[in-house]
Amino acid sequence: MRERFVIMPEYSSLEKIRLQKLEELRAEGIEPFPTRAERTHTSAQAIAEFESAEKEGREVKATLAGRIRATRAMGKLSFAHIEDGDGKIQLFFRVNEVGQDRIDFFNKMFDIGDFIQVGGVMMRTKTGEATLLVHEFKMLAKAVSPLPAAKDETLEDGTVVRHAALEDAEIRARQRYADLAVNPEVRDVFRKRAAIIKSLREFLDEKGFLEVETPILQPIYGGAAARPFVTHHNELDQDMYLRISFELYLKRLLVGNLEKVYEIGRDFRNEGVSFKHNPEFTQLEFYWAYADYLQVMELTEQMVSSVAQQVLGTMKIKFKDHEIDLTPPWRRLEMRQGLLDVTGVDIYAHTDSDSLAAALRAKGLVPPVGVTRGKLVDWMLSEKLEPTLIQPTFLYDYPRDISPLAKSRPNDPLTVERFEGYVAGFEICNAFTELNDPLDQESRFLEMGRDYTDDEEEKHPMDDDYLRAMRYGMPPNGGFGMGVDRLVMLLTNKHNIREILLFPALRKEEFNSPGETE
RNA sequence: GGGCGCGUAGCUCAAUGGCAGAGCAGUGGCCUUUUAAGCCAUUGGUUGAGAGUUCGAAUCUCUCCGCGCUCACCA
Numbered sequence: 001m002r003e004r005f006v007i008m009p010e011y012s013s014l015e016k017i018r019l020q021k022l023e024e025l026r027a028e029g030i031e032p033f034p035t036r037a038e039r040t041h042t043s044a045q046a047i048a049e050f051e052s053a054e055k056e057g058r059e060v061k062a063t064l065a066g067r068i069r070a071t072r073a074m075g076k077l078s079f080a081h082i083e084d085g086d087g088k089i090q091l092f093f094r095v096n097e098v099g100q101d102r103i104d105f106f107n108k109m110f111d112i113g114d115f116i117q118v119g120g121v122m123m124r125t126k127t128g129e130a131t132l133l134v135h136e137f138k139m140l141a142k143a144v145s146p147l148p149a150a151k152d153e154t155l156e157d158g159t160v161v162r163h164a165a166l167e168d169a170e171i172r173a174r175q176r177y178a179d180l181a182v183n184p185e186v187r188d189v190f191r192k193r194a195a196i197i198k199s200l201r202e203f204l205d206e207k208g209f210l211e212v213e214t215p216i217l218q219p220i221y222g223g224a225a226a227r228p229f230v231t232h233h234n235e236l237d238q239d240m241y242l243r244i245s246f247e248l249y250l251k252r253l254l255v256g257n258l259e260k261v262y263e264i265g266r267d268f269r270n271e272g273v274s275f276k277h278n279p280e281f282t283q284l285e286f287y288w289a290y291a292d293y294l295q296v297m298e299l300t301e302q303m304v305s306s307v308a309q310q311v312l313g314t315m316k317i318k319f320k321d322h323e324i325d326l327t328p329p330w331r332r333l334e335m336r337q338g339l340l341d342v343t344g345v346d347i348y349a350h351t352d353s354d355s356l357a358a359a360l361r362a363k364g365l366v367p368p369v370g371v372t373r374g375k376l377v378d379w380m381l382s383e384k385l386e387p388t389l390i391q392p393t394f395l396y397d398y399p400r401d402i403s404p405l406a407k408s409r410p411n412d413p414l415t416v417e418r419f420e421g422y423v424a425g426f427e428i429c430n431a432f433t434e435l436n437d438p439l440d441q442e443s444r445f446l447e448m449g450r451d452y453t454d455d456e457e458e459k460h461p462m463d464d465d466y467l468r469a470m471r472y473g474m475p476p477n478g479g480f481g482m483g484v485d486r487l488v489m490l491l492t493n494k495h496n497i498r499e500i501l502l503f504p505a506l507r508k509e510e511f512n513s514p515g516e517t518e
Numbered sequence: 519g520g521g522c523g524c525g526u527a528g529c530u531c532a533a534u535g536g537c538a539g540a541g542c543a544g545u546g547g548c549c550u551u552u553u554a555a556g557c558c559a560u561u562g563g564u565u566g567a568g569a570g571u572u573c574g575a576a577u578c579u580c581u582c583c584g585c586g587c588u589c590a591c592c593a
Contacts, residue, residue, distance in 0.1 A: 507584070
C-alpha cells in the first residue's frame with residue numbers, strides 16, 4: 001500500500017478565483033498578507049464605548065480587526081459583519097465616505113473568511129444596530145480556501161438559527177481550525193475547558209498543594225492497569241514508556257517530605273478509542289500526606305462543586321436529560337451495599353470467583369466466565385450499578401484484588417479504603433488511602449504479575465525503584481486521580497470526549513491510489 | 519478487532535435502477551439602511567476509491583478508505 005498525505009491535490013474552482021484575486025491585489029501594489037495590523041478596539045469595546053458616548057452625543061472613532069463572516073452588497077452601499085475575539089460587529093461601507101471605487105474594490109476583492117482592518121466612526125443604523133461606518137479599510141489576510149461559512153438568522157423572538165453550519169463530525173474534528181472559525185459555541189467550550197483547569201489549579205494551590213512535573217517518558221510504567229505506548233531512546237539505547245499515570249512518581253515525592261503535591265498533565269494509554277476514551281487524556285492527581293480517603297472525599301466534593309460554581313456560576317448542572325446537583329455533601333454508598341441493592345448478591349458472602357459467579361447466575365444474571373472475583377465485581381459495578389448513579393455519589397470500599405496500590409481496611413484484608421466518584425452514570429475520579437507498606441506493596445506487585453501472565457503489556461511491572469523509595473518510609477496519605485476530560489464533558493454538557501479535545505486522535509489522512517491495495 | 523450505519527457541489531441537503539438537483543457560497547448585472555438582504559442571469563460533480571451485475575448504477579453486489587453508533591477492550 002502506498003501511503004501519502006493528502007495535500008490538496010488541486011485547487012477548487014472557488015480557490016482558483018481567490019488566488020486570482022491575490023494576484024490582482026499584488027498587481028495593484030497591495031500586499032494581501034501585510035506584516036502589521038492596527039486595532040484600537042475590539043468589537044465589544046467599540047459597541048460598549050459607543051453606547052455610553054451616544055447619550056452624551058460624543059463621537060467614537062475606532063479601528064477594528066477581524067474576520068469577515070457575512071457581506072451584503074447593495075451598489076452604493078455595502079454591509080458586512082466581522083467577527084473578532086469578542087464577538088461580531090456590523091460594518092457599513094457607503095459611497096459618501098469611501099467613494100464608489102472603494103465600494104467596488106471591497107465587493108470584488110474581499111470574501112467571507114478574509115481578515116480585514118477597518119477604521120471609522122461608530123453609528124446606529126435605521127434598524128438600531130450599533131455599526132462601524134467605515135472610512136478606510138485594509139486587507140489583513142486573504143483566505144484562499146472558502147470557510148465553510150454558516151449564516152445566522154435571527155428570528156422574531158431573538159433566537160438565532162444557523163443555516164448550513166459545518167456539522168460533519170469528521171471535518172469538525174480533523175479541521176478543528178475551521179470548526180472553531182465558523183462555530184463560535186465551539187470556542188466557548190474550549191474557553192470553559194481552560195477555565196475549569198485554571199479553577200482546579202487555583203483550588204489546590206489555595207489548599208497548599210505544590211504543583212509538580214514528573215516524567216512523561218518513563219523506563220517503567222505503572223500506577224494503573226493499562227497498555228502503554230512504547231518508544232525508544234537512541235543514545236541510552238533503551239525502551240521508554242509514555243506514562244499511563246503519575247501515581248508512582250508523585251508518591252515518591254511524599255517520601256521526599258513534600259507533603260501535598262499535585263500534577264495536571266497528559267496520560268497515554270494504548271487502548272480503544274471511544275466516546276469517553278482518547279489515547280492521550282488529561283489527568284489530575286494529588287497526594288496528601290497524613291490524610292485518608294475520607295478526607296480526600298470531602299476535598300473532592302468541595303473541589304468539583306467550587307469549580308462548577310466558579311466556571312458556571314452554579315452547582316446545579318444539566319447533563320443530557322439529567323438535572324444534577326453538585327452541592328456538597330455527596331451521597332456516600334458502600335460498594336457492597338450498592339451492589340447488593342442492584343443485584344441482590346452480597347459480595348462479602350462470596351469470597352471466590354466460582355461462588356460469586358454462581359450466586360449471580362442464581363439471580364438470573366449473566367456474568368462473564370473464567371474471570372477473577374475482582375473482575376466479576378467490576379462487571380457488577382459497571383453493568384448494574386454505575387448507570388444508576390446519576391446524582392454525585394461516592395462509592396467506597398473496594399475489593400483488594402482490583403486495587404493493588406490501595407491500603408486495606410484495618411481488620412479487613414479483603415477490602416481496601418478506596419472510593420470512586422460517579423456523576424451522571426460515569427466515573428469521574430478514583431481515590432484511596434494509599435498503600436505505604438513496602439513489603440505489602442512488593443507482594444501486591446507479585447500478585448498482579450501473576451494475574452496477567454497471559455498479557456505481558458497489561459500487567460503491573462515490578463518497580464524496584466519505587467519499592468526502594470517506600471522502604472525509606474512513606475507517610476500515610478490519601479491519593480486522588482480524576483479524568484479532567486470527563487469533568488469537562490460533565491460541566492459543558494458534551495457527550496463525546498471528541499467535543500472537548502481540540503485535536504482528538506484520528507486515523508492518519510491517507511488514501512490508496514487507484515488499483516493499489518495491500 | 520466484531521456488528522450496524524453513513525459518505526452526493528465549498529457548506530447544508532434532495533434524487534431508491536431511467537437526463538445528478540436545490541438553498542447558501544461563488545461569478546456577471548440592478549439596487550444609498552441591509553442583516554439567511556432582494557431581484558435577474560450563471561459557473562460549479564470521477565456521487566469517497568476500485569471492481570462487478572444491468573440495456574442503463576448515486577441507487578444493487580463485492581473489496582478497500584474514512585467517519586459515526588455500538589460491543590469488546592478500558593481503574
